[in-house]
Amino acid sequence: LAKTTGRNCFQFYVASVDQEMRERKRLEKDLACAQQKGQFVLLYQPQVSLETGKIIGAEALLRWEHPERGLVPPDTFIPLAELNGSIVDIGRWVLDQACYQAAQWAAEGMPMRIAVNISAVQLRQHDIVETVLETLERHQLPANRLELEVTETTVMTNLEDAIAKLHRFKQKGILIAVDDFGTGYSSLTYLKRMPVQHLKIDKQFVRDLLVNEDDTRIATTIIDLGKSLNLSVVAEGVETAEQEYYLRQRGCHLAQGYFFSKPLQSQDFESFVINFHDKMIENNA
Numbered sequence: 001l002a003k004t005t006g007r008n009c010f011q012f013y014v015a016s017v018d019q020e021m022r023e024r025k026r027l028e029k030d031l032a033c034a035q036q037k038g039q040f041v042l043l044y045q046p047q048v049s050l051e052t053g054k055i056i057g058a059e060a061l062l063r064w065e066h067p068e069r070g071l072v073p074p075d076t077f078i079p080l081a082e083l084n085g086s087i088v089d090i091g092r093w094v095l096d097q098a099c100y101q102a103a104q105w106a107a108e109g110m111p112m113r114i115a116v117n118i119s120a121v122q123l124r125q126h127d128i129v130e131t132v133l134e135t136l137e138r139h140q141l142p143a144n145r146l147e148l149e150v151t152e153t154t155v156m157t158n159l160e161d162a163i164a165k166l167h168r169f170k171q172k173g174i175l176i177a178v179d180d181f182g183t184g185y186s187s188l189t190y191l192k193r194m195p196v197q198h199l200k201i202d203k204q205f206v207r208d209l210l211v212n213e214d215d216t217r218i219a220t221t222i223i224d225l226g227k228s229l230n231l232s233v234v235a236e237g238v239e240t241a242e243q244e245y246y247l248r249q250r251g252c253h254l255a256q257g258y259f260f261s262k263p264l265q266s267q268d269f270e271s272f273v274i275n276f277h278d279k280m281i282e283n284n285a
């Protein structure tokens with residue numbers, strides 16, 4: 001009996017892996033023409049200065065509008081795109097769209113810094129620096145309006161090459177942020193060598209900031225580390241007034257999260273900024 005059960009389990013396992021494989025292949029096939037079909041959308045999440053209460057910029061976050069599946073979140077398709085290399089083209093589109101939008105906002109009298117996520121595969125491209133510079137040039141966007149977000153793991157997997165490229169970005173005035181700080185594999189020795197201006201506290205430490213003492217300590221340590229290395233610290237995933245208050249009191253510089261706003265379509269971002277600052281003026285009056 002045991003043997004039969006075992007066999008059935010095994011068959012069940014094979015069937016589900018097989019289904020998963022087919023599912024993945026379909027997603028990959030759809031992904032291959034997503035760009036050409038204009039199915040990518042870039043959303044913008046406000047980044048707020050905790051010192052001034054003003055919105056200083058946005059992080060650009062990618063969405064895939066699939067005709068049958070609806071909005072596919074990046075965590076599902078970006079790993080696929082990294083494996084098959086299509087992230088290079090997708091990343092170029094993201095960069096172009098983000099710089100276009102930031103230049104547009106500046107032209108409308110709403111200058112914003114724009115943060116763009118860069119994957120390890122993109123950073124490994126030999127022409128990544130030229131691609132970024134050429135995009136800035138095309139949209140006439142000043143270099144210091146662009147921030148590139150890289151994770152510790154992205155830098156560590158290709159250390160010397162990555163650091164050299166980050167230095168070239170810095171030389172041109174482009175800003176660099178370490179994303180998801182504290183979750184990857186890195187060392188303070190390397191952090192010191194990395195020409196970065198921002199540390200982003202991962203949302204996993206912000207979520208239970210006031211509930212879990214370990215998370216309180218980790219978030220606080222990152223803020224203090226930022227201070228001692230002269231880096232600005234950005235908290236991501238801020239969802240409550242209590243978290244915002246704690247981070248502000250602790251001297252965290254910037255924050256983003258649902259407490260302020262979800263990632264927004266570009267037009268909604270514009271009205272959000274106008275409303276947000278009007279409210280601030282009202283509250284101060």
Ligand code: C2E
Pocket residue numbers: 045060061062073074075078091094117118119149179180203236237238239256257258259263
């Ligand atoms: P990330 O760069 O760390 O982005 C932060 C994620 O947290 C985003 O998820 C954002 O929507 C979400 N988030 C923002 N505020 C809150 C909050 O208050 N609570 C919670 N629970 N979550 C919040 P999203 O947009 O699904 O993106 C996931 C990841 O996908 C990003 O993590 C980034 O690593 C990657 N990604 C997104 N867009 C791009 C892109 O254009 N290129 C590349 N290479 N990666 C991207």
Ligand code: MG
Pocket residue numbers: 059117149179
């Ligand atoms: Mg990011």
Ligand code: MG
Pocket residue numbers: 179180200202203236
């Ligand atoms: Mg992050």
Ligand code: MG
Pocket residue numbers: 180
């Ligand atoms: Mg993340």
